[in-house]
Amino acid sequence: MNLDQVADRLRQLPPALPQPADRFDRVRRRVRRRQLRLAGASAVGMVAVAAATVGVLAHHSSGGVAIDRGPAATTSRLPAHGPSAPPAPPSPAPPAPATGGPWKVNAHGQTYGIETETGTPDLVAVIATDGRHGYAYATQLEGPRPTSPADALRQEREDPNGYDVPVYESDGTTRIGHFHVG
């Protein structure tokens, strides 16, 4: 068998492949998920820039870095870097309504920031359809939770192209745009 014959057989190798009719919509959903992740990364970058330009950095006893914005502002903590960081002391049980864990807390007690592996804030960082950075309520991003497979199919039929959710400033009330889920 010569190499040309091998190449000929190679061209006949792929089986008949199904072409999903909604491929474009699937691609669009992937683009949105990517933008959501990029919005999260951007939010992290903004925290770092804010720390460098506005805040006063101080090494915190827990091994993290605190951004001191004055007595009235909330304090955001960044993770410690490097092996020389002192070990974190045992932390007291966090008072649930007063702390946002890794996220900041707005005046209404709602956490806001990016989704992490450990959880989701009340307001998730997103990029609105007009490109503005803001936050959407996690409950609205998730949409109504289906109660059964039949209910999931019904929701899919009712909203085949997804749905819009409002985008707010970090206060959770000042609306600045909308984000499309779907």
Add this chain to the structure above:
Amino acid sequence: MTAEPIGFREFVVARSPALLRTAWMLTGDGAAAEDLLQSALARTWPHWARVAEGRPEAYVRTVMVRLNASWRARRWHGETPTAEVEAGLAPGDHQAQVDDRVVLATALARLPVRQRQAVVLRYFDDLSVDEVARVMGSSPGTVKSQSAKGLAKLRDALTATDTLEKR
């Protein structure tokens, strides 16, 4: 959310079947091929205005090749079956009538990722050596050697099967 780029939907509809076949040749699996194609298209979307002025299909193919390489580097490839089954086959054994396509697909899957990419782009997509070099980000000389080695391994696999069937 960025608005839908002009002409992108038409491109997806028109060129996806061909691109999906290339994706299948790179992955050897229908679901993985669809995943690879959709990922490449999603990464092309934000750059469409620039990409559309040039050669969008080449751009998507390049993204697929690079994604495929990084996915291959991260994934476990499963157990590699040995070639010792040949010893257990008697002449004329019905099981010896092995489908060439299965043999070829298996041999293709066993090629190192760069050889596989070179073979697929050069001999399946019929790209020139220079085009393959651009897509793979390597030199034309490397493309020639990788595609030649890969094709020779496929030929060896097919020849071995032919020999087995003639016994």
